[in-house]
Amino acid sequence: MRAYVEIDIEPGRDVIASAEFIRQIEGVIEAYAVSDKCDIFAAVEAPDFKGIYELVMRKIQVIRGVVDTRILPCIEFEDRKASVTKDIESTFPEGAGPPL
Template identity: 45%
Template sequence: MKAFIEIYVAAGSLDMVLEAVKRVEGVKEAYPVTGHCDIIAVVEVPDLKALANLVTKCIHTIKGVESTETLICVE
């Protein structure tokens, strides 16, 4: 399954968080963006449980990550 994760980061930590996100297994692409979030990550995982683990155990544990919003592709 494919999903997009909007990542909100603490001031001054964008570069550090971006590099850490890119190293997470399952993250295919990650970009700094303008708008309401700071980083968009494109992820591909086998199922919803793997997605939940990626977000809660990998992304949320990166220093500087304040919050996330996950958008699951329906196609």
């Protein structure tokens, strides 16, 4: 499973160095200092949401200077695409369905 994490760093900390440090953590795919509501935007992966949560809480949230994190889980539909496409196509007469 993949999720994105918004990370807030306390004022005065080196955000770029913090992003570089976070990038080294196992399970972190990418981490960038950004100019937005958060200071660092990271992509993380784990087998399931529990793994994502543990990664964020045990390896990112505990870093000195990290003041808050928000997990944005990705919702993946690829596993269901074939069955959804089949269901949609079966609704229409042959050749009359929507372009997929």
